[in-house]
Amino acid sequence: MIQLTLKEQAYLASWQHILAQRTSSAVDRLGQVPGVIGLLLAGSLARGEAWPLSDIDILPIYEDGQAEQAAREVEARRLELLDSWMAEGHRTTLDVGVLAFGRAEVMQALALSSHEATHNLGDLRWFHSLDKGYRSRAAFDPEGLAAALAQWLTDARFTPQVVRGRLESHWRQTQDRYAQAATALNAGDTLTAAISLLESLHALMRYLIEGWGGRDTSFSRFGTRLEHTAVAQGEEALMGEIMALCALSPDDVIRRMELAPQHVRDRHRLSLQARRLVGDVVTEGEDARDALLVNSTREIRTRRVSYAAWVGLETDPTVLSKQLEAYSGVLERAHDVV
Secondary structure, three states, rough: OOOHHHHHHHHHHHEEEEEEEEHHHHHHHHHHHOOOOEEEEEEEHHHHOOOOOOOOOEEEEEOOOOOHHHHHHHHHHHHHHHHHHHOOOOOOOOOOOOOOEHHHHHHHHHHHHHHHHHHHHHHHHHHHHHOOOOOEEEEEEOHHHHHHHHHHHHHHOHHHHHHHHHHHHHHHHHHHHHHHHHHHHHHHOOOHHHHHHHHHHHHHHHHHHHHHHOOOHHHHHHHHHHHHHHOOOOOOHHHHHHHHHOOOOOHHHHHHHHHHHHHHHHHHHHHHHHHHHHOOOHHHHHHHHHHHHHHHHHHOOOOOOOHHHHOOOOOHHHHHHHHHHHHHHHHHHHHHOO
16 A cells, blocks of 8 residues: 655645645736736636646736746746745646747737637647636736636637647647657667657547547646546547557556656655545556656656666667557557547
8 A cells, every 4th residue: 555754644634725825826926027917827726626736837928028028037936936835845836937928919819719719729839728728717817818818718729620720730740750750760760769659649649538528638647537538438449559559558557667766656656645635536557657657758858868767668679660560550540539
């Protein structure tokens, strides 16, 4: 049985109060930055679906001409808040600044009807904000822009046109990364091939969850959410093949978790209890898989020259060739079921 430390137990006992307090503090501090004219609280906290390890997701709106300077100050305050929270004994991720917009951009978006939001999907800020900002709410809003933008994002997210545009984007990325993997393998660059294959698999998983009417929120719990959705769709076998290609079969999970660094095992230990605390139906193996998925993805994004075995990258050219061959069949079936 997985045991928590006393510090972890104390956090879980009061996590809702702590998250609410930290969210209020973040909004207060960031709302005082000159040039910030609106803040949207997004993610699970805004939707009323928070769990103990939820991030605090905030989307800023900047005054035109002040965005660059305001963004620097927002980042400085973000880091100060993270340091103070870590000193309190548990770090909460504050995700703010990557997805941000200027006044004119927001006004241009609000002039579009919800189904015309497809015009903005080519900009990754809008592409991701349409998802993260779904059911967001204004947290700092002296002019009403934040509330208007939150409503527009929510109204647009599941219009047929936006869903179709997102599906096309996910499928295009799936195919592109698959082609890159094959090209890299033929060139003898097995590391690039392995990473591209994994990126293609991740894009495919996003394609499937979107096609089945879901959203790729809470990446920390994404694998289990996708699996449960696949089972409901009668696609458990397809899901098993995808997870095996990601080196996340049940046997792979056991092997990789034994090799994983302490911070990954600590995350798994806390995550499992946090999920069960809020009523998630999850096994120890499922949470271990999710912890490996999120942490190995972060590790790979650092683009180091080599990776430890726990990350799960397969660089043997013979094995990679067989994986790519098997993956081609998976792609055909996956495209047919959406």
